[in-house]
Amino acid sequence: MKKLLNDPADVVVEALAGMAAAHPDRLDVDLEHKLVLRAGGPVQGKVALVSGGGSGHEPMHGGYVGTGMLHAACCGEVFTSPVPDQILAATQAVDGGAGVLHIVKNYTGDIMNFEMAAEMAAEGGGAQVASVVTDDDVAVQDSAYTTGRRGVGVTVLLEKIVGAAAEEGRSLEECLALAQKVNGQGRSMGMALTSCTVPAAGKPTFELGEDEMELGIGIHGEAGRARVPLAPAREIAEDLLGPVVADLGLARGESVIAMVNGMGGTPLLELYLMYNEVHRILAAAGVTVARNLVGNYITSLEMAGCSVTLLRADDELVRLWDAPVDTPGLRWGV
Amino acid sequence: MTVADVSQFRAWIADTSAMLTEQAEHLTDLDRAIGDGDHGTNMARGFAACAALPDADGEGIDAYLKKVGMTLVSQVGGASGPLYGTFFLRFAAPLAGATSVGPTEVAQALRAGVDGVVARGKAEVGDKTMYDALAPAVRAFDGAASGGADLAGCLEAAAVAAAGGRDSTEPLVARKGRASYLGERSAGHLDPGATSATMLLESAARSLG
The missing domain is CATH 3.40.50.10440 (Dihydroxyacetone kinase; domain 1)
Incomplete structure (x- = not known):
């Protein structure tokens, strides 16, 4: 470690x-x-x-x-x-x-x-x-x-x-x-490229091969629902968004607040690349992204990977989203 | 021996603490497979704090065990803190005022403790949790007691049954707790909570009987 x-x-x-x-x-x-x-x-x-x-x-x-x-x-x-x-x-x-x-x-x-x-x-x-x-x-x-x-x-x-x-x-x-x-x-789904090490445990929670990823992880370094071969980002974005969109029952013409979140060890370069894929898929489905958040907001130590969260938006939620916030982690309107 | 006093309950907690410290890595390895890899460290930390509780003169068994329960609730965290804490808080209640206890009293206390775990965790047998070790232990204790066994015999029967219950968790798919998120992938691993619960009862058989 x-x-x-x-x-x-x-x-x-x-x-x-x-x-x-x-x-x-x-x-x-x-x-x-x-x-x-x-x-x-x-x-x-x-x-x-x-x-x-x-x-x-x-x-x-x-x-x-x-x-x-x-x-x-x-x-x-x-x-x-x-x-x-x-x-x-x-x-x-x-x-x-x-x-x-x-x-x-x-x-x-x-x-x-x-x-x-x-x-x-x-x-x-x-x-x-x-x-x-x-x-x-x-x-x-x-x-x-x-x-x-x-x-x-x-x-x-x-x-x-x-x-x-x-x-x-x-x-x-x-x-x-x-x-x-x-x-x-609101619905989310996450994936991991690497595990993470709890300081008190001293070794990674799970081992993941170079060509593997975990799909359906939580935020505690626990393994996910399935271990699958690593795929291009556009396919991973489909894998994450598909279940989220289906579970929300999002229809053409609706709008969302979308978060592409890093698990702690993923560069912003890759998170923006993922956001591009997410944005593209949603646009093709006729779903508007009213507001977005891209970065490390709910992490799992140094795990590499990401999660996607969609929140069905309405005027009230967007107005409250835009209201001033002044915290170390989120800050706007002040 | 057929009865136990507060000093033996203290010995039980000290022995459990020693065992958890020794087995912390094993428990954490089990938890890493189907949980988040902290069960051993959390349990060892909580029971070490209990073992370090000062000796109060003239303290009753129930007062001591309530302190153990509160200490676990405040020291362990996770689900194990409330579950083991509730076990001891409820275990203590039927022993109010007792200075020495035999099989009948411990049977009541054990049942109350395990009922508390069920009320807090809402688990059923087969969910792949600590209850899979505790449920057969309670039955075995009661069976041994009604057969006329002394406290040592009852606790030995409970410990053996707990170990059997622990082993029964290996093929199960978890339905409660963090392991449940793995679905089918949780099968093929011993449940860490059932393993630590078995240690607690094995330790009771060594210290209380």
């Missing part, structure tokens, strides 16, 4: 200390609870958004804390969900009296830890908590008998859009309904 590290056990805390040093004007970092909070304390009278998950997906979630997006991010160990104490501490720290929305990706550990934290918050009689679970990964077969689909790329779009709504002063119920709407009309 070759990584920029001091001790693998300290990687999360030392990275958080770096975020605190880099953004003292915007962020308060609680190193004890491993929380990234907006500077300046709770925003009175507005709904607060708390997200979180394992570390290793940067800039998600800590990089999305700031005006127009999250109020707090709870950082777990690498690829390990945060624990209830952290989530409870974040919930209490950001509650401005209008309630707290937990944004949870559909992973067993994340669900259970956020659930326990919400139970603890309710027992304590503190903040009113609502939760939205994202589950946009079409690579996973959905079934009532299984864990269901993973929450991946749509989480980034949801945090931006619902963050804008909270900033406008919408109620907790309205923010929850909007969050459910965004999740309901």
Whole structure:
């Protein structure tokens, strides 16, 4: 393993200390609870958004804390969900009296830890908590008998859009309904060219041959649905977009917010090349890209590969998308 | 021996911690195959924190095990933290006020703990989870207890049954947890959670009986 590290056990805390040093004007970092909070304390009278998950997906979630997006991010160990104490501490720290929305990706550990934290918050009689679970990964077969689909790329779009709504002063119920709407009309699929190495494990999560790729990966370095021969980018774009478009039931004349996301180890050169393919396929299908995002937004350490997320757009979502946002990871309109 | 007191429950946790530390790489390798490769390190870290809990004078078994549960919830993370934490929190409840316990009390506690795991994780037998080791263990414990076995005998039966349940997970296609994302590809691997749950019960057979 070759990584920029001091001790693998300290990687999360030392990275958080770096975020605190880099953004003292915007962020308060609680190193004890491993929380990234907006500077300046709770925003009175507005709904607060708390997200979180394992570390290793940067800039998600800590990089999305700031005006127009999250109020707090709870950082777990690498690829390990945060624990209830952290989530409870974040919930209490950001509650401005209008309630707290937990944004949870559909992973067993994340669900259970956020659930326990919400139970603890309710027992304590503190903040009113609502939760939205994202589950946009079409690579996973959905079934009532299984864990269901993973929450991946749509989480980034949801945090931006619902963050804008909270900033406008919408109620907790309205923010929850909007969050459910965004999740309901967003889908993603990802692929990997290489594995990644969890610092504490020291070796790659899986081995992938020079001429192979994994199709249908999540964001934790886990293997995907199928290992297939490496193909040209235009075919990979078809493989990723096909299931997404079909599952959304996108029709000619509709418009989307599209994200081509890097998994951490893919150059922007290749991501723009992929975006070109995505744009071409959507244009041929008569689907307009209303807004787009190309870059590393929800990553899997140094994994090479990409994911594509499409969110069926309407005027409301585009307006909220365009609203000002000022975070280390997303910044416009300010 | 037919009864156990708090010092033996402490020994159980210490033995489990030692075993998880020794087997951390094995568990992580299993998890790398069908999960995300962190089960060994997370479990070893959580149980090491439990083993390091200070010895409180006159502490009851239930108070001690509740602390173990809370420590696991706050230290392990992932799904294992809430699941193992809930196991110990629920295991402790029927033992309230007890200073020494025998097969009858441990049977109640074990059932309560495993019921807690099911309530939290919503798993069924055959989903390829820790419950595949725990469910036969509870049945074997109860069977041995109703046959008149002492605590050591009951725990031994539970540990053997857990190991059988663990081995039964190898051909299964996972329906819960991160391994479920692999679909058919999850078959052919032991479940890491069923493996660590078996270690917990094997350790109980060594320490409590």
